[in-house]
Amino acid sequence: MIGLTRSSPWPESPGDRRRRVGAFVLTLTASFAGVMILAILLASLQSQAHLRVRLQGDITLAVASTDETLESPEAVAGRALEWLKADPSVIDASAEPADPQDNELAEGLLATPRTRVEGRLLAVRLRPGALRSEVLKRLRRPGVMVAIDDHGWLTSPLRRGLALKLAIGGLALGGLLSAFSLAISQVVRVRLADNLERVVQLSKWGMSDLRLMFHLTTGESAGIGLGLLTGAFAGAEAAGQLLPVLPGLLFANNVGPQLASAAALIWIALATCLALTVAAWTVLPVLARATP
Amino acid sequence: MVSGIGASDDALSRVVRYHRPARPGEPPFSSLSFTLEDGAWAWLVGPTGQRSDPTLDSILDLSPPPEGRLEVFGQDARQSGRSMRRRLRRRIGLVRLQPDPFIHLPVLAATALPAWAAAGVWSNAERQSREILSWLGLDSRRNALVHALDLDGRWRVALARALVNAPQLVLAEEPGRDLAPALRKTFLGKLQEANAAGMAVLATVDEASLPDGFIGSAIRVPPQPEIAT
Structure with a gap:
């Protein structure tokens, strides 16, 4: 290098x-x-x-009074509910319980980001085949701002x-x-x-x-080398067994036995490597010390 | 400072106790036994021309000679576990020039490596190296590659590597060999300073190279049998 x-x-x-x-x-x-x-x-x-x-419902309507009228949001929502209930394409309409965050939602929906709006949300269920635009058209009356949200990820x-x-x-x-x-x-x-x-x-x-880092005797070094070598061979063998069954693992349904076999081989490889390394670090020094 | 060789019952003050018995067939006086006290300096004087003596390696590796005995810092090397050997090894520094280790690295890195190996923090190792290199007069060459230094510089790097962990025992293999007499004297003076600071020194030397007026004691090492090649 x-x-x-x-x-x-x-x-x-x-x-x-x-x-x-x-x-x-x-x-x-x-x-x-x-x-x-x-x-x-x-x-x-x-x-x-x-x-x-x-x-809630099929669509959500945001309603608010225009600046000219001083009608409260509840009153506007009440009028809008009456119109909706009279609409033949509407199955059911209800006002959402008042929530402080509704104003923000209504502003976002009514596209009036620079004007403070106190709006209310109405949940509406429509009959099959009913056109949302027609419903919206019938609600656009003097003194009322209205906007529709169809709950779609791309259209809402x-x-x-x-x-x-x-x-x-x-x-x-x-x-x-x-x-x-x-x-x-x-x-x-x-x-x-x-x-x-x-x-x-x-x-x-x-x-x-x-040897300032690892003070190993020759026997220990040889043992560790042997352990790593055997582990590498066992790992290669396990990889060799695993590679052919990889497509099966990815695309087939019944892969349990193959997976178990490959996993067992990997574990055997790891255990062998570990056992030999432990042997090198424990048994060999004892033998070395016991040798006169 | 007391320097000397001799038996002592006080294991705490005993840095090394070494016994290598005579091999079968060899005369009994071919055995080697010595004890090095804390803060002492001893020369292992081998016959001229014989430059390989296994004693330093035996102590450094904490491996007693066959049928022999080795105690380092009061611990029997044969009975010492792995972690004990590592702890003991961290109290030993080695001054060795041949083979030149890390000659392809910058001086600072070559010196910091033993400190890093001992403690594992590179920034601390660098700091320790800077201090020791500054003491050895290598401050300005710390970014130079070791092989770019002259022989004196390489000996100083070897000494810096040995002392960087502030060891209790310094093993020196023919310290300052092949240096000009004046440079060798200066180099041994640095080693003497370390010794005066409390580090015991065990150095090998051949008979002909034993410095004049050396400090410490001399132990005659019996000739090693020729190894057939």
């Missing part, structure tokens, strides 16, 4: 230092932004939960905005998480690569220094 990837890994190259600092700044920024996005997403999800409760003004927020928030969160993991992986990569490089250097050129 030396001479190929970097001119000299020690001391830390300026590139690595910049990468570390960049990763730190990126991580910090991403953390703040991530918290903000999470907060927005949570608020959106809360709104969605609220909407699910509020949007309320849900559409929320879905858009969720999608943008999700994308931003995904992007941030990617950036975050990239930053972390950069730091870890540099650190791991440096440490690995040092261990490689020690094992190649300074075995006596390496």
Whole structure:
């Protein structure tokens, strides 16, 4: 690796230092932004939960009085309910219980973001074949503002905005998480690569220094090597068994026996590796000490 | 500072106790036994021309000689577990030039590696290396590659690598060999400073290279049998 990837890994190259600092700044920024996005997403999800409760019936109507009249929202809602009950295409209509958040929903639905509106929501069930636009037309009378929401994810003004927020928030969160993991992986990569490089250097050129880290006897080293080698062979064997059945795992229904077989092989490989390593670290030193 | 060889019952002050019995067929005086006290300096003087003596490697690897005995810092090497051996090894520094380790690395990195291996924190290892290199007069060459240094510089790097972990025992293999007398004296002076600071030194040397007016005691190492090749 030396001479190929970097001119000299020690001391830390300026590139690595910049990468570390960049990763730190990126991580910090991403953390703040991530918290903000999470907060927005949570608020959106809360709104969605609220909407699910509020949007009852086939359609929801938002009604409010126009600025010219000083009619209360309840009175407007009462008049609108009377008109709806007289409409032959309507099965049932009812006013939602008053809720402080309804004003916000009504504003969103009536598309009056700059005007404070006190509106009420009406839940309406329609007869099959009834046209929403016809219902809406019959409600448009002097002194009454009315808007309709059909509860569809793409057609509902309320849900559409929320879905858009969720999608943008999700994308931003995904992007941030990617950036975050990239930053972390950069730091870890540099650190791991440096440490690995040092261990490689020690094992190649300074075995006596390496013993400052791991003071293994020849027998222990041989035992660990044997354990790792056997484990690697067993792992390769298990992988060889697993690969042919992978398509079956993905596409077939009855995969229990194959999966069990592959899992058993992996466990055997791991257990063998573990047992041999434990043997190397415990039994061999005892034998070595017992040997005069 | 007391330097000397001899038996001592106080295991705490005993850095190394070594016994290599004579092999079957060899005369009894071909055995080697010595004890190195804390803060002492001893030369293992081998016959001229014989440059390989297994004693330092035996102590460094904490592997007693066959049928022999080795105690390091009061611990029987044969009875020491893995973690104990690692702890003991961290109290030992090695000054060795041949084979030149890490000659392809910068001086700072080559010196920091043993400190990193002992403690695992690279920034600390670098700090320790800077201090020791500064003491050895290599501050300005710390970013130079080891192989770009002259022989004196490489010996100093070897000494820095040995001392970077502030060991209690320094094993030195023919320290300053092939250096000009004045440079060798300066180099041994640095080793002497470390010894004065409380580090015990066990150095190998051949009879002809034993420095004039050396400090410490000399232990004559019996000739090793020829190994048929």
